[in-house]
């Protein structure tokens with residue numbers, strides 16, 4: 157896993173014990189799942205708007221916000237980026253069209 161993902165995950169775990177008034181991440185945990193999900197929805201929409209504008213700097217900025225809030229969700233659910241990376245590795249080389257054709261649900 158990339159170094160920044162590991163460092164960020166360490167902080168996201170630490171924030172579970174931290175003061176919600178002193179930390180943005182701790183405040184998200186304190187507000188709960190629905191607030192985290194709302195942020196992901198907002199950041200996904202902002203990423204779409206950035207992509208439609210064609211501004212590459214803005215696409216990077218909004219995608220970073222989206223990835224960050226997705227990492228907060230994973231941490232809140234006691235999952236890690238590694239769990240997602242492993243799933244991507246499992247899928248590697250498997251055609252998306254073949255995978256879809258073999259789905260049971």
Ligand SMILES: N=c1c2ncn([C@@H]3O[C@H](COP(=O)(O)OP(=O)(O)OP(=O)(O)O)[C@@H](O)[C@H]3O)c2ncn1[C@@H]1O[C@H](COP(=O)(O)O)[C@@H](O)[C@H]1O
Pocket residue numbers: 164167171178179180181182198220221224
């Ligand atoms: N990478 C990030 C990061 N990316 C985005 N954000 C915050 O995510 C929020 C994004 O919200 P919006 O863009 O919607 O802006 P907004 O309208 O001000 O947000 P809201 O008021 O609607 O929540 C902003 O408050 C950003 O500062 C982040 N906050 C924290 N981190 C990392 O998390 C670590 C821990 O942060 P704290 O818990 O705040 O110490 C930091 O050291 C960083 O490494």
